[in-house]
Amino acid sequence: MTYEPDMSDTPHLLLVExxxxxxxxxxxxxxxxxxxxxxxxxxxxxRARMAAYAIDLVVLDIMMPGEDGLSLCRxxxxxxxxxxxxxxxxGEETDRIVGLEMGADDYVVKPxxxxxxxxxxxxxxxxxxxxxxxxxxxxxxxxxxxxxVLKTGERALVDREGVSVALSTGEYSLLHxxxxxxxxxxxxxxxxxxxxxxxxxxxxxAIDNQVSRLRKKIEPDPKNPAIIKTVWGGGxxxxxxxxxx
Amino acid sequence: xxxxxxRSLPGQIALLVAIALFVAxxxxxxxxxxxxxxxxxxxxxxxxVTRLIDAAERLGTPVNPRPDTLxxxxxxxxxxxxxxxxxxxxxxxxxxxxxxxxxxxSDIERDLRRGLTDGGVPVGQVIAVVRPIDASRPLLxxxxxxxxxxxxxxxxxxMIAVELPGKGWLSLSSAWPRSERNLIWxxxxxxxxxYIVVLLPVLWAGNRIARPLRKLAVAARAFHPGDDxxxxxxxxxxxxxxxxxxxxxxxxxxxxxxDEKDRMLGAIGHDLRTPLAALRVRIESVEDDEDRARMADxxxxxxxxxxxxxxxxxLGRPSEPATDVDLSALIDAVVEDFRDLDQDxxxxxxxxxxxxxxxxxxxxxxxxLIENAVKYAGATEVRLRSDDKSVRIEVCDRGPGIPPEKxxxxxxxxxxxxESRNRExxxxxxGLALARAIVRDASGEISxxxxxxxxxxxxxxxxxx
Numbered sequence: 001m002t003y004e005p006d007m008s009d010t011p012h013l014l015l016v017e018x019x020x021x022x023x024x025x026x027x028x029x030x031x032x033x034x035x036x037x038x039x040x041x042x043x044x045x046x047r048a049r050m051a052a053y054a055i056d057l058v059v060l061d062i063m064m065p066g067e068d069g070l071s072l073c074r075x076x077x078x079x080x081x082x083x084x085x086x087x088x089x090x091g092e093e094t095d096r097i098v099g100l101e102m103g104a105d106d107y108v109v110k111p112x113x114x115x116x117x118x119x120x121x122x123x124x125x126x127x128x129x130x131x132x133x134x135x136x137x138x139x140x141x142x143x144x145x146x147x148x149v150l151k152t153g154e155r156a157l158v159d160r161e162g163v164s165v166a167l168s169t170g171e172y173s174l175l176h177x178x179x180x181x182x183x184x185x186x187x188x189x190x191x192x193x194x195x196x197x198x199x200x201x202x203x204x205x206a207i208d209n210q211v212s213r214l215r216k217k218i219e220p221d222p223k224n225p226a227i228i229k230t231v232w233g234g235g236x237x238x239x240x241x242x243x244x245x
Numbered sequence: 246x247x248x249x250x251x252r253s254l255p256g257q258i259a260l261l262v263a264i265a266l267f268v269a270x271x272x273x274x275x276x277x278x279x280x281x282x283x284x285x286x287x288x289x290x291x292x293x294v295t296r297l298i299d300a301a302e303r304l305g306t307p308v309n310p311r312p313d314t315l316x317x318x319x320x321x322x323x324x325x326x327x328x329x330x331x332x333x334x335x336x337x338x339x340x341x342x343x344x345x346x347x348x349x350x351s352d353i354e355r356d357l358r359r360g361l362t363d364g365g366v367p368v369g370q371v372i373a374v375v376r377p378i379d380a381s382r383p384l385l386x387x388x389x390x391x392x393x394x395x396x397x398x399x400x401x402x403x404m405i406a407v408e409l410p411g412k413g414w415l416s417l418s419s420a421w422p423r424s425e426r427n428l429i430w431x432x433x434x435x436x437x438x439x440y441i442v443v444l445l446p447v448l449w450a451g452n453r454i455a456r457p458l459r460k461l462a463v464a465a466r467a468f469h470p471g472d473d474x475x476x477x478x479x480x481x482x483x484x485x486x487x488x489x490x491x492x493x494x495x496x497x498x499x500x501x502x503x504d505e506k507d508r509m510l511g512a513i514g515h516d517l518r519t520p521l522a523a524l525r526v527r528i529e530s531v532e533d534d535e536d537r538a539r540m541a542d543x544x545x546x547x548x549x550x551x552x553x554x555x556x557x558x559x560l561g562r563p564s565e566p567a568t569d570v571d572l573s574a575l576i577d578a579v580v581e582d583f584r585d586l587d588q589d590x591x592x593x594x595x596x597x598x599x600x601x602x603x604x605x606x607x608x609x610x611x612x613x614l615i616e617n618a619v620k621y622a623g624a625t626e627v628r629l630r631s632d633d634k635s636v637r638i639e640v641c642d643r644g645p646g647i648p649p650e651k652x653x654x655x656x657x658x659x660x661x662x663x664e665s666r667n668r669e670x671x672x673x674x675x676g677l678a679l680a681r682a683i684v685r686d687a688s689g690e691i692s693x694x695x696x697x698x699x700x701x702x703x704x705x706x707x708x709x710x
Contacts, residue, residue: 021520
């Protein structure tokens with residue numbers, strides 16, 4: 001293979017997937033969507049291509065024979081800033097959690113809609129271009145703030161007494177976005193963008209509605225919010241110290 | 246009666262041993278009584294007969310019909326036997342001196358009669374009674390102290406009257422051992438000692454067997470594959486140890502088998518999802534939007550079914566631990582997810598309700614019920630009710646309901662109501678089966694009831710934790 005210079009307007013994706021029956025049609029589809037695709041059938045091939053090309057984003061299957069996707073994901077995270085989207089075969093929580101903890105930016109569960117994958121690739125790339133809102137540090141397993149602990153694994157919010165307070169998908173995404181960016185003012189558009197990245201289908205209600213629901217759950221006095229504050233003319237901010245656990 | 250009967254192993258063994266000991270003691274007692282009786286015959290009857298014969302013979306050559314002279318022969322102490330032999334204290338009276346109201350002892354009478362007949366004394370009636378001695382009886386005070394003492398000690402008095410035909414009655418009384426009473430006390434004391442000596446070790450030994458067995462039962466009842474419980478400690482006698490070792494090996498085997506099942510299910514899941522995923526990617530090249538959407542729906546449905554099958558098969562050993570959960574928030578979150586998808590689901594806000602359960606699974610159970618209601622009725626109302634003992638999650642709809650005869654059947658896997666198995670309504674009929682399995686895993690129950698005025702209420706009842 002010869003080195004080809006990176007064309008700045010077509011993002012270059014590395015697609016790592018051992019199943020040809022998935023990899024090839026997916027590569028085809030993504031090419032049609034305006035991405036430049038390089039394929040790899042295993043971790044070794046992926047490493048070689050990572051070294052050879054300037055890859056903008058890696059789409060990585062977790063379940064692969066030999067070195068698996070998680071281990072490759074860790075390697076990528078240790079050696080570069082290239083974002084990673086995981087393809088997970090199992091709907092199991094553990095893979096997803098471990099993957100996110102390994103520093104993956106997003107994941108889709110098989111069987112996934114290629115459109116959804118394309119949308120997420122775009123979101124991750126856009127986030128990156130927008131100025132490094134991407135978390136360089138891998139996802140923590142929990143975040144503590146104002147007496148609450150948000151567990152990313154179980155997607156649960158745990159109070160001081162250790163009672164877990166369930167969150168809807170939308171509420172979780174919103175709280176996650178706020179907690180990972182404490183004290184930053186996030187506009188409604190930013191929040192919509194951040195929360196849609198993960199569960200697009202499940203989120204089309206107004207941000208304000210979600211915020212007021214969240215406040216009911218976590219604020220001691222929802223009418224007089226002290227944790228999620230409204231910024232006049234701007235958006236929302238998490239007004240609490242966040243500790244990564 | 247059955248409640249008094251011990252159910253535990255040591256209790257039953259102890260009861261058995263106690264009964265056996267008691268029976269043996271009773272037999273011993275019987276033999277002892279018989280022996281006592283013959284001894285008594287030798288001790289009391291023989292001398293008495295001798296005295297009576299002696300007296301009768303003296304009467305044959307009557308010197309003095311006055312009874313006093315007969316009685317006065319010997320009043321010295323400590324030489325009773327000889328005195329009896331010489332026929333002391335025999336009275337000669339004209340009529341039967343024994344009060345009729347006293348119970349007669351025919352066994353003694355028979356012995357006396359035989360003895361007298363053997364001795365060549367012709368007798369008419371023979372009457373013998375035993376009466377307990379009242380220690381304060383004035384007669385005793387008049388008696389010589391040694392004899393009175395003996396009377397008191399032995400506790401009874403034997404009164405005998407023998408009719409000499411044509412002559413009158415010979416009457417005599419002597420101390421009689423109330424031996425039966427003493428014997429019973431003896432027996433009781435003996436039995437008590439035996440019980441202490443035998444039953445305590447039996448109880449100890451029984452406990453030594455029963456305790457490990459009880460522990461084993463507890464472990465077997467609590468056996469939950471995959472929770473990595475420690476093996477049961479092998480203790481007790483070797484047979485019991487062998488049982489416990491066998492149980493430990495069995496539980497290890499069961500766990501290994503279930504692990505194997507999990508691995509297999511994982512492999513099946515992977516092997517089925519991969520072609521599904523490939524198919525899902527490929528259908529993007531279908532030009533017709535409607536066709537493509539339908540294909541995508543079908544694939545989603547197959548995937549959903551696969552998920553349900555895998556979850557149901559794995560439910561025996563859930564990977565998720567039970568945690569403290571606010572059930573109200575949990576239901577609210579599930580409902581909210583439906584509302585985010587523009588489904589008409591309402592939840593009447595409920596106060597915080599702390600429960601200990603597996604949140605992801607319970608979410609799934611609640612979701613399945615709501616999904617059904619939305620599917621068949623288009624809208625649903627969810628309520629959370631609680632009292633001291635239980636919590637009820639009610640999912641109510643105003644849909645067509647379920648014919649009463651099918652209310653139970655719908656819980657069976659792969660059962661759906663409409664006979665046509667219309668694919669439009671989706672699902673493989675695993676939703677309720679899965680929900681029930683999840684709720685039962687949490688020691689609860691699901692019920693379906695048709696509502697008055699149409700519709701259905703699906704209720705999850707959970708014990709309060």
